[in-house]
Amino acid sequence: MPTQHSTGENANQEQGIVVPLELAGLxxxxxxxxxxxxIRVEVIATTERATCAHCGAVCVKQHDVRxxxxxxxxxxxxxxxxxxxxxxxxxxxxHKAFTESxxxxxxxxxxxxxxxxxxxxxxxTRPIAHVASDYQxxxxxxQGCLEAVASSQLATRGLSLEESGPLPTPRFLGIDEFARRKxxxxxxxxxxxxxxxxxxxxxxxxxxxxxxxxxxxxxCDGVExxxxxxxxxFREAVQLCLPRARMVADHFHVIQHVGKAxxxxxxxxxxxxEGKQVLDGQRHLFLRNKENLSAEEEQSRATLALAFPxxxxxWQLKEDLRTWYATASAATAAAxxxxxxxxxxxxxxxxxxxxxxxxxxxxxxxxxxxxxxxxRLSNGFVEGKNNRTKALMRQxxxxxxxxxxxxxxxxxxx
Numbered sequence: 204m205p206t207q208h209s210t211g212e213n214a215n216q217e218q219g220i221v222v223p224l225e226l227a228g229l230x231x232x233x234x235x236x237x238x239x240x241x242i243r244v245e246v247i248a249t250t251e252r253a254t255c256a257h258c259g260a261v262c263v264k265q266h267d268v269r270x271x272x273x274x275x276x277x278x279x280x281x282x283x284x285x286x287x288x289x290x291x292x293x294x295x296x297x298h299k300a301f302t303e304s305x306x307x308x309x310x311x312x313x314x315x316x317x318x319x320x321x322x323x324x325x326x327x328t329r330p331i332a333h334v335a336s337d338y339q340x341x342x343x344x345x346q347g348c349l350e351a352v353a354s355s356q357l358a359t360r361g362l363s364l365e366e367s368g369p370l371p372t373p374r375f376l377g378i379d380e381f382a383r384r385k386x387x388x389x390x391x392x393x394x395x396x397x398x399x400x401x402x403x404x405x406x407x408x409x410x411x412x413x414x415x416x417x418x419x420x421x422x423c424d425g426v427e428x429x430x431x432x433x434x435x436x437f438r439e440a441v442q443l444c445l446p447r448a449r450m451v452a453d454h455f456h457v458i459q460h461v462g463k464a465x466x467x468x469x470x471x472x473x474x475x476x477e478g479k480q481v482l483d484g485q486r487h488l489f490l491r492n493k494e495n496l497s498a499e500e501e502q503s504r505a506t507l508a509l510a511f512p513x514x515x516x517x518w519q520l521k522e523d524l525r526t527w528y529a530t531a532s533a534a535t536a537a538a539x540x541x542x543x544x545x546x547x548x549x550x551x552x553x554x555x556x557x558x559x560x561x562x563x564x565x566x567x568x569x570x571x572x573x574x575x576x577x578x579r580l581s582n583g584f585v586e587g588k589n590n591r592t593k594a595l596m597r598q599x600x601x602x603x604x605x606x607x608x609x610x611x612x613x614x615x616x617x
Contacts, residue, residue, distance in 0.1 A: 226275075226307045226315070232288070242281045247288040253303040255294040266291040266300045273307075274314045276321055285315065323352030327614050330598070331607075353610055360400065362613060370402050370416075371395075372425040375578075376448070377585040378437055380408045381592055383605065390605075391416065392592075392612070394585045396430060401588055404609045410439050417444035430580045432456040433565050451575070452568035453582040454528050457561075461521050462490055464558040468517045471554070478511060489518045492525065517552050528572075536573040540566070588612065 224231060224244070233245040252263045268290050275283040291302050308315050326334045326349035335342045354364055361371040373395035380389050391413050393402040405416040417440060420426065426448040431437045433452055441450055469486050472478040488496065488504040496504065508515035523543055531539045544562060547555050562569065572580060595611055 228306050229287075236281070240281055242278055242283045243286060244275075244283065245286040245288065248290070248303060250303075253290075253292045253301070255292070255297065255299070256301040257299050258294060258297040260294055260296045262292040262294050262301075264293045264295060266293040272313070274318055276315065276318045319348045320352060323348035323350075327352065327611070350610070353614055357613060362402070364610065366403070366405060366416075366609075368419070369421045370419045372420045372422040373397055373402065374425070374427050375580060376402075376426050376429045376445075377582050378413070378429060378431050378441075379582055379585040379589060380434075381589045383596070383608070390609075392585060392588060393417075394588060396580065396584055399584055401613055401615060404612050406605065408436060410436050410443075413437060413440035414444050417441065420445075423447075428571070428575060428580055430582050430585075432582065433460065433561055433568075438568075449571050449574065450568045451571045451580045452565050454569075454572055454579075455581060455583065455586070457565075457569055458521070458525060458528070460561055461524055461555065461558055464552075464554040465489060465514075465517045465521050467554040468552045469514055472511055472514060481507065481510065489514060493522055513552050516550055517555055520547055520551055520555060531573060533573045533576065536570050540570065588615075591615075 224246075226246070228249055229246040230249050231244060231246055235243055237243055252261055254260070255262050268288050271287045271289050273285040273287055275285050277283060285307075287305065287308070289302055289305065291300050293300050304310070305312070312319075322334060322338055322340070322345055325337075326345050331342050331345045331349065335345045338345075350364060357363060362368070370393075375396040377394040377396045378391065380391050382389050389408040391405050391408050393405070393416065394400065395402055403416055403419070405412065407413070413436060417423070423445050424447050426445050428449045428451050429437075429441050429445060430451045430453055431441070433456060438450060441448060466486065469482060469489060473482040473486075485503070485507060488500055488507065493501075504518075508518070520543070523546070527536075527539045527543055540562070544559060547559060592608075592612055595608065
């Protein structure tokens with residue numbers, strides 16, 4: 204018997220497209236194309252004996268044969284129906300009947316393992332309703348396939364579908380929050396910055412909620428550093444659960460904090476008569492990084508700087524902070540930061556002087572960035588995952604089922 208699928212009307216015809224069945228342990232008895240375009244393949248196990256499920260004896264006496272209809276992966280757009288002849292054997296030793304095992308589909312399954320895997324992999328990157336419609340199955344079935352595929356993929360990384368299992372301990376940990384519903388519901392995301400992998404997505408952002416997920420790390424003393432934004436909640440949770448870890452204030456957030464102060468300076472001048480029209484649509488010239496400005500934009504910025512010296516000072520102080528981050532070392536960082544703070548106190552606008560409170564409260568965490576050079580610890584990878592999460596929520600029109608959203612973030616699909 205040929206062990207192949209055929210899309211011809213007769214399996215014995217030479218013309219047509221022929222592909223291997225590729226189901227170990229099964230051989231084809233008959234195959235034909237139905238009037239509705241469905242390919243019907245009758246198969247039976249290749250072995251002539253089976254092991255008794257009751258006593259373990261090897262049996263060859265057949266009790267009866269029953270047909271079971273199974274679904275297989277589609278073939279060139281044709282739905283494939285497997286008709287499996289399942290044999291029941293009679294054990295002479297224990298005088299009991301039993302059914303032979305089904306390795307292609309599994310016990311009491313009406314679909315092949317490879318079909319469920321194919322559906323599960325598609326559901327990782329596509330909406331469940333769309334996959335269910337394409338395969339003409341129910342959404343619960345697709346969800347089960349998705350969770351089965353996800354479970355095996357996460358197990359290779361030491362993770363699980365449940366939010367209560369232990370988590371592998373990274374050397375460098377990144378922690379951040381994102382809004383599932385802005386102003387109402389937030390989740391906390393943990394990432395392994397060394398391996399660039401998502402570790403966990405936990406509900407809430409309060410100290411107790413963040414501490415509960417940090418306690419799941421298998422070796423809390425193994426974390427060398429934690430990168431975070433300037434969040435008091437995260438700092439208190441890390442101090443409680445990871446006392447030996449160094450906390451590093453994400454330098455992008457530090458520069459962003461100063462950038463917001465610069466924006467306030469521009470906004471103050473934009474409300475005045477002399478700046479209302481001139482500064483309209485020109486804020487980006489002072490908020491972008493200097494190297495990202497074109498020659499024409501740099502010329503426009505210089506012209507505006509002459510007209511508004513206070514904005515020019517605020518912009519220069521922001522650029523000085525960026526230069527300090529790019530050139531300082533562990534030995535010179537503290538002195539350079541003190542010099543920058545003194546300059547802001549002496550020449551800076553009121554908005555920048557007010558922003559210095561963060562540098563006083565987070566001085567140790569800001570300077571810790573330079574202790575791990577040349578590794579530039581930052582939350583850039585975590586922020587990237589947050590952006591992908593926002594894209595996922597837009598594609599899903601907002602996930603009401605948090606379990607689905609968490610699963611897709613852990614699978615790192617966009």
